[in-house]
Amino acid sequence: MNLVRSELLKIRTTSTWWIFGLISLPLWILALLFNWLQTDALAGGTLEDVPAEQADQIQAVQSADSLAANIYTNGQFFGLLIVMLLGIIVVTSEFFHQTVTTTFLTAPHRTAVMMAKLVAGAVIAMLFWLVTTALNLVFGALILNSVDVGAQFGSGAVWRAVGLNALAYLLWSVLGVGIGVLIRSQIGATVTGILLYLGGSIGAIAVLALLASKYGEWINKLQVAVPSLASSLMVSGAEIPGNPPRWVGAAVLIGYAVLAGVIGALTLRRRDIS
Amino acid sequence: MSDGQRSPTTDSGQIVVSGLTKQYKNVRAVDNLSFTVASGRVTGFLGPNGAGKTTTLRMLLNLVTPSGGGATIGGQRYVDLADPLRHVGAVLEASSAHKGRTGINHLRVICAAAGLPKQRADEALALVGLTPAAKRKFKGYSLGMKQRLGIAAAMLGDPRVLILDEPANGLDPEGIRWMRGFLKGLAHEGRTVLVSSHLLSEMQLLADDVVIIAAGKLIRQGPVEQVLGSMAQGGQVRVRTPQADELVAALRAQSATVETGEHGVLLVGGLDAPAIGKVALAAKVELHELTPERPDLERVFLELTAGKAGIR
Ligand SMILES: Nc1ncnc2c1ncn2[C@@H]1O[C@H](COP(=O)(O)OP(=O)(O)OP(=O)(O)O)[C@@H](O)[C@H]1O
Numbered sequence: 252m253n254l255v256r257s258e259l260l261k262i263r264t265t266s267t268w269w270i271f272g273l274i275s276l277p278l279w280i281l282a283l284l285f286n287w288l289q290t291d292a293l294a295g296g297t298l299e300d301v302p303a304e305q306a307d308q309i310q311a312v313q314s315a316d317s318l319a320a321n322i323y324t325n326g327q328f329f330g331l332l333i334v335m336l337l338g339i340i341v342v343t344s345e346f347f348h349q350t351v352t353t354t355f356l357t358a359p360h361r362t363a364v365m366m367a368k369l370v371a372g373a374v375i376a377m378l379f380w381l382v383t384t385a386l387n388l389v390f391g392a393l394i395l396n397s398v399d400v401g402a403q404f405g406s407g408a409v410w411r412a413v414g415l416n417a418l419a420y421l422l423w424s425v426l427g428v429g430i431g432v433l434i435r436s437q438i439g440a441t442v443t444g445i446l447l448y449l450g451g452s453i454g455a456i457a458v459l460a461l462l463a464s465k466y467g468e469w470i471n472k473l474q475v476a477v478p479s480l481a482s483s484l485m486v487s488g489a490e491i492p493g494n495p496p497r498w499v500g501a502a503v504l505i506g507y508a509v510l511a512g513v514i515g516a517l518t519l520r521r522r523d524i525s
Numbered sequence: 526m527s528d529g530q531r532s533p534t535t536d537s538g539q540i541v542v543s544g545l546t547k548q549y550k551n552v553r554a555v556d557n558l559s560f561t562v563a564s565g566r567v568t569g570f571l572g573p574n575g576a577g578k579t580t581t582l583r584m585l586l587n588l589v590t591p592s593g594g595g596a597t598i599g600g601q602r603y604v605d606l607a608d609p610l611r612h613v614g615a616v617l618e619a620s621s622a623h624k625g626r627t628g629i630n631h632l633r634v635i636c637a638a639a640g641l642p643k644q645r646a647d648e649a650l651a652l653v654g655l656t657p658a659a660k661r662k663f664k665g666y667s668l669g670m671k672q673r674l675g676i677a678a679a680m681l682g683d684p685r686v687l688i689l690d691e692p693a694n695g696l697d698p699e700g701i702r703w704m705r706g707f708l709k710g711l712a713h714e715g716r717t718v719l720v721s722s723h724l725l726s727e728m729q730l731l732a733d734d735v736v737i738i739a740a741g742k743l744i745r746q747g748p749v750e751q752v753l754g755s756m757a758q759g760g761q762v763r764v765r766t767p768q769a770d771e772l773v774a775a776l777r778a779q780s781a782t783v784e785t786g787e788h789g790v791l792l793v794g795g796l797d798a799p800a801i802g803k804v805a806l807a808a809k810v811e812l813h814e815l816t817p818e819r820p821d822l823e824r825v826f827l828e829l830t831a832g833k834a835g836i837r
Pocket residue numbers: 525549550552553554572573574575576577578579580581836837
């Protein structure tokens with residue numbers, strides 16, 4: 252508990268958190284504008300000339316539940332990235348500024364330190380989620396009302412999406428801490444994290460599509476094994492026909508987070524600090 | 526050792542290093558090293574560059590895993606201490622604080638982790654005279670201020686044992702004098718003070734005991750006086766006289782050894798200063814100087830580590 256307090260104090264006493272907060276704000280506004288336009292288009296049914304086989308997918312996306320879920324999880328794309336980067340920095344800044352010596356002198360049980368960092372990262376992630384969600388609920392309701400869909404606050408699917416969004420924030424912060432332990436270099440870890448989050452999905456889709464054309468359609472189902480794709484599956488507003496169920500995405504992401512945490516803790520325990 | 530009443534089990538400040546070994550890929554940084562450090566004394570930990578001092582201290586503090594052997598503080602391994610900061614304070618690197626964090630916040634972070642009250646941070650800062658710079662960011666600190674902040678961090682838990690790696694680095698003469706008084710004071714209060722250093726003249730002023738290592742192995746351990754006394758070059762006396770030839774003849778008659786140094790100084794061995802004075806008086810020789818040569822740590826150190834120094 253003391254260690255968690257100390258980790259949170261570490262974050263509070265440097266400029267990192269508010270710099271990330273400041274970066275997040277314009278990104279959130281941008282996302283909101285984008286989602287506003289999209290909601291407007293979908294609710295108005297202006298996307299007409301779509302091939303027949305995609306029609307029921309579109310229909311699923313167009314449902315009121317789906318539109319509301321989408322707008323109430325607005326800002327997620329960059330939010331998850333920011334939270335992961337914060338998780339990375341919680342660890343790598345200790346090596347960058349050589350404070351890890353002091354940290355381990357104060358708390359020689361390294362697994363406890365790792366746990367404290369995971370919890371601190373999670374707390375920050377939850378704060379980011381809380382603020383974003385509060386803003387989303389206010390502005391999202393305004394947008395939904397403006398396109399005559401209604402706020403949908405009574406819908407269970409909406410709150411499920413909001414809850415899964417929280418889980419996504421949590422898991423990406425854990426992944427961030429894990430990456431930070433495995434790659435001590437601040438720049439190296441940050442670049443790897445961003446690649447994993449952004450490039451990883453595009454690259455993986457390309458590779459899987461290539462493999463699928465060779466070995467058959469089933470390989471495309473492996474998409475869910477890619478962290479960023481699992482994450483986006485998990486938080487998609489409603490079950491979309493043709494995709495694996497959302498819990499699979501959640502399970503995969505939880506698996507990665509646990510793996511990152513355990514490998515990180517084991518690595519930290521063995522490492523010589525010299 | 527000096528304190529008969531304290532048995533080893535009740536001396537919570539004693540450091541015992543036994544058979545400590547660290548093998549890196551190509552270097553045996555520390556090689557089967559054993560020594561003890563007593564409480565109530567300042568112990569200087571000396572060795573040429575790359576001798577393995579830092580590695581030894583880091584193994585003692587559970588930062589580096591030994592390849593063999595072990596070390597205890599007050600009978601316990603560092604990792605087993607319930608409240609490590611209340612037992613042991615360590616100053617390892619000058620630059621180990623977040624550059625964007627203020628000095629006081631650096632200490633508060635440590636207090637929070639160690640479960641120490643927040644005001645210990647202010648007290649420790651005052652102890653090292655850094656209060657005026659409390660709210661300045663670490664990157665704006667001078668080398669000496671960084672070193673003082675490190676000492677403040679080590680003192681947060683009011684520890685019985687202090688371990689410092691090259692604490693005099695970057696301190697000005699005033700700072701070094703302050704540090705000397707500070708560490709001696711701590712040892713005087715009964716604490717254990719283990720200091721690694723290169724500054725041998727400073728160590729001669731500061732240390733009660735020394736542990737000298739080279740190439741990862743123990744060379745000599747003991748009280749400073751004893752280590753100095755063990756060397757051959759001890760016991761010579763510097764003598765200056767306008768009647769050198771007569772004195773040399775008289776001294777040689779007493780089977781003393783005489784060497785001629787710079788500017789006509791005579792270095793006399795085999796007789797102590799009073800005896801030389803007597804010989805001179807008997808020979809009616811006028812003396813201008815009669816000084817027993819005190820062997821210094823630097824010369825002893827260089828002699829002891831000769832051929833074992835050098836970067837590995
Ligand atoms: N992490 C490491 N990996 C490989 N070799 C290392 C490592 N740390 C230290 N060494 C080697 O171990 C030996 C002892 O180093 P150490 O830093 O303990 O010496 P030292 O006595 O503190 O030297 P100095 O007086 O220069 O500070 C050196 O040869 C060094 O190159």
